[in-house]
Amino acid sequence: MIRLLFISDFTEQFAYNLLKGIMSFSRETEPWVVWKMPPSTKRKLGIPGVVDWAVRWKADIVIGQFEPEEDVSLFTAKGIAVLAQDYKRRFRSCPNITADYLKTGRMAADYYLDKGFRHFAFFGYKDACWSYERYLGFRHRVEEAGFGDSFYLYDTQNIDNLWFFESEKIADWLQSLPKPVAVFACDDNQAALLLEAANAVGVKVPFDVSVLGVDNDEVLCGLSNPSLSSIRVDIAQGGYLAASQAVKMINDKSFTGPDIIMQPVGVVSRGSTSLFATTDIQVIKALDFIKENVSRHINVMDVLKVVPLSRRLLEIRFKNVTGMTIYSYISLQRINLFAERLVTTKDTVNEIALALDEPDVKSISRRFKAIKGCTPSEYREKHYAFCE
Numbered sequence: 001m002i003r004l005l006f007i008s009d010f011t012e013q014f015a016y017n018l019l020k021g022i023m024s025f026s027r028e029t030e031p032w033v034v035w036k037m038p039p040s041t042k043r044k045l046g047i048p049g050v051v052d053w054a055v056r057w058k059a060d061i062v063i064g065q066f067e068p069e070e071d072v073s074l075f076t077a078k079g080i081a082v083l084a085q086d087y088k089r090r091f092r093s094c095p096n097i098t099a100d101y102l103k104t105g106r107m108a109a110d111y112y113l114d115k116g117f118r119h120f121a122f123f124g125y126k127d128a129c130w131s132y133e134r135y136l137g138f139r140h141r142v143e144e145a146g147f148g149d150s151f152y153l154y155d156t157q158n159i160d161n162l163w164f165f166e167s168e169k170i171a172d173w174l175q176s177l178p179k180p181v182a183v184f185a186c187d188d189n190q191a192a193l194l195l196e197a198a199n200a201v202g203v204k205v206p207f208d209v210s211v212l213g214v215d216n217d218e219v220l221c222g223l224s225n226p227s228l229s230s231i232r233v234d235i236a237q238g239g240y241l242a243a244s245q246a247v248k249m250i251n252d253k254s255f256t257g258p259d260i261i262m263q264p265v266g267v268v269s270r271g272s273t274s275l276f277a278t279t280d281i282q283v284i285k286a287l288d289f290i291k292e293n294v295s296r297h298i299n300v301m302d303v304l305k306v307v308p309l310s311r312r313l314l315e316i317r318f319k320n321v322t323g324m325t326i327y328s329y330i331s332l333q334r335i336n337l338f339a340e341r342l343v344t345t346k347d348t349v350n351e352i353a354l355a356l357d358e359p360d361v362k363s364i365s366r367r368f369k370a371i372k373g374c375t376p377s378e379y380r381e382k383h384y385a386f387c388e
Contacts, residue, residue, distance in 0.1 A: 001030065001031045001032065001033060002026070002030065002031070002032040002033070002060050002061065002246070002247065002250065003032075003033050003035075003057065003058055003059050003060045003061075004022070004032055004033070004034045004035070004059070004060070004061050004062075004063065004246075005035050005037060005050075005053075005054050005057065005059040005061070005062045005063075005064070005080075006019070006034050006035065006036050006037065006062075006063050006064070007037045007038075007039065007042050007050070007062065007063070007064030007065055007066075008036070008038075008039070008063075008064065008065050008085060009038070009039060009065060010036060010038060012189075012215075012217075013188075013215060013216075013217035013218070013219070013220070014215060014235055015036075017235035017236045017239065018063075018097070018235055018236070018238060018239035018242070019034065019239060020236045020239060021235070021236035021237060021238060021239020021240035021241070021242070021243065022034070022239045022240070022242065022243040023239075024236065024239075024240050025239075025240045025243035025244055026243065029247070032243070035057060035059075037050070037064075039065055042064070047066075047070045047071055047072070047074055048074060051074045051075055051078055051080075054075065054078070054080055055078050055080070059080050060080065060081065060246075060250045061080065061081045061082070061083070061246040061249065061250060062075050062080055062081070062082045062083070063082075063083045063084075063085065063097070063242065063246070064082070064083075064084060064085060065084075065085045065087040066084050066085075066087060066091070067087070067088065068088055068089050068091075072084060072091060072093055072094050073093050073094075076094070076253075079253065081246055081249035081250050081253075082094045083095050083096070083097055083242055083245070083246060083249075083260070084096050084097070085097050086098045086129055086130060087128070088127060088128050088129065089128075089129045090129060090259070094256065095245065095249075095256055095257050095258060095259050095260065096259045096260070097238055097242050097259070097260045097262070098130075098259050098260065098261055098262070099130065099233055099238070099261060099262040099263070099264070100261055100262070100263055100264065101129070101130050101133030101134045101136075101137060102133050102134075102136060102137035102140075103137060103263070103264055104134050104137060104214060104231055104233070104264040105133070105134040105135060105136060105137020105138035105139070105140075105141065105184070106137045106138070106140070106141040107137075107231060107264050107266075107267065108134075108137075108138050108184040108212055108214075108231060108267075109137070109138050109139075109141035109142050109145070109184070110141065111212065111267045111273075112182035112184070112210070112212070112273075113141075113142075113145050114322070114323065115182070115210070115273070115275075115276045115277055115322075116276050116277040116278055116321050116322070116323075117180065117181070117182035117210070117277040118147055118150060118277065119147075119150045119152075119177065119178045119179070119180065119181040119182065120138070120139075120142045120147060120150065120151050120152070120181065120182050120183075120184070121151070121152040121153070121154070121177055121181055121182070121183045121184070122134075122135045122138055122139065122151075122152075122153050122154070122155070122183070122184050122185075122186075123154045123155075123170075123183055123184070123185045123186065123190055123191070123194055124154075124155050124185065124186030124190060125155060125157055125186060125190075126155040126156060126157065128186070130186070131155070131186035131187075134184070134186050134214065135153070135155070135186070138184050139151055139153075150178065152173075152177055152181075154170070154173050156169070167196075167197055167200065170193065170194065170197040171197045171198075171200060171201040171203075174194070174197055174198055174201070174203050174209060175201060175203060177209065179208045179209070180207070180208055180209070180210065180277045181208070181209055181210070182210045182212070182273075182277070183209055183210065183211050183212070184212050185211060185212065185213045185214070186214065187213055187214050187215055188213035188214065188215050188216070188217040188220050188221060188228060188230050189213075189217075189220070190213070191211050191212065191213030191214075191224075191228055191230070191272070192213070192220055192224050192228060194209075194211050195211055195224050195225065195226070195228065195272065198211075199225060205226055205271075205272055206226065206271065206272055206273055206274050206275045207275065210272065210273045210275070210277075211228065211229070211272040211273065212229050212230065212231065212267070212272070212273055213228055213229070213230040213231070214230060214231045214233065214264075215230060215231075215232075215233060215235070216230040216231065216232035216233070216268050217230070221268075221270060224272070226270070226271030226272050226274070227270035227271040227272065228270055228271075228272050229267060229268060229269050229270045229271075229272045229273040229274075230267070230268055230270075231264050231265075231266070231267050231268075232264070232265045232266060232267075232268050232343075233262050233263070233264050233265065234262050234263050234264075234265050235262060237262065237263075238260050238261075238262035241260050242260045245257045245260065265343060266336070266339065266340070268340065274288075274291060275287070276321050276322060278321040280317055280320075280321060282307050282308070282309055282314065282317065283314075283317050283318050283321045283322075285306060285307050286303050286306070286307050286314065286318060286326065287322075289302075289303055289306045289307075290303065290326075290329065290330055290333060291333075294330070294333045294334055294337055295337060295355070295356055295357070296357050297356075297357035297358065298330060299327070299330070300326045300327055300330075303326055303330075314326070331367060331371075332371060334356060335364075335367060335368050335371045335372065337356065338352060338353075338356060338364065338368060338376065339368070339372060339376075339379060341355070341356075342376055342379055342380040343379075343380060349361060349365070349376045349377060349380075352376075
């Protein structure tokens with residue numbers, strides 16, 4: 001039996017999803033027992049005190065959220081393997097559970113660029129590697145697209161003051177931004193703060209400001225007003241890989257292993273990013289219709305029934321805004337929905353296809369591969385979220 005001391009902020013969805021991955025690994029191998037310790041207890045005891053506690057509890061592995069100045073080698077000196085969650089910056093003395101933050105930032109930029117935005121902003125912390133690297137990836141991609149001169153940054157908040165809400169300063173910043181603007185927040189918590197500040201001063205989301213977070217905390221995203229769009233990261237997969245590496249570290253004390261690098265899977269679109277950056281009411285109407293009916297097998301003629309324009313005129317205006325034909329846009333959104341259900345449900349490929357009004361599984365599988373570069377089964381194997 002593996003004994004894990006897990007030190008993390010259990011108010012965050014991250015810790016829960018990481019444990020889901022560890023649980024999945026445990027079910028496939030051997031039993032694990034977990035003791036959850038909040039960071040406040042770690043601060044009270046100090047690292048030497050936590051090490052003494054871990055020794056008495058007979059911990060095999062510690063996975064934790066550590067401060068840069070804390071000496072995690074004290075665990076390994078006692079024969080306890082350690083993996084660090086990159087809370088502020090990565091450790092050199094032990095493997096880190098981290099992520100491809102640059103890629104996440106670029107994904108956010110591409111998502112907004114596809115929606116036609118020309119003004120961009122980032123909202124994050126000033127002293128956390130994961131926030132800074134998401135900012136870098138976002139900004140560099142925006143600059144590559146030629147919009148670096150219309151980029152705005154808010155990063156004055158210190159992560160040590162996690163629950164301090166600079167409401168007036170944030171509201172002033174939001175009001176000062178050119179509209180419409182695409183804001184990428186470093187995580188869902190910060191994105192939710194933005195939505196609250198926007199609502200307080202009458203900044204309309206998503207009409208004036210579009211807001212995107214990271215981690216896809218479904219409860220927080222669902223309770224936000226409007227519902228919060230977020231980039232889903234394969235955190236459960238990271239937990240699974242961390243557990244696998246932990247066993248190797250426990251069995252071979254000389255083995256440390258590489259960092260566990262989690263990958264962003266894709267954007268889960270909700271109300272906070274539901275519009276494109278356009279003032280064309282008829283295109284907005286078409287986009288809204290497609291969004292509300294994407295699970296049905298709709299076509300261009302269905303869209304024309306709700307938009308009082310000729311097909312030729314609507315196609316021209318639609319492509320000016322989205323860069324795609326109506327048919328291509330509908331196809332992309334349906335494949336994205338198909339992909340989302342592959343990694344968030346246990347439904348079979350056939351069941352998902354039927355639920356999306358696609359009786360010809362081979363046909364949608366071919367279209368899926370053309371867009372995603374792999375078959376539905378391969379996509380699920382790569383990104384499956386260990387959902388229960």
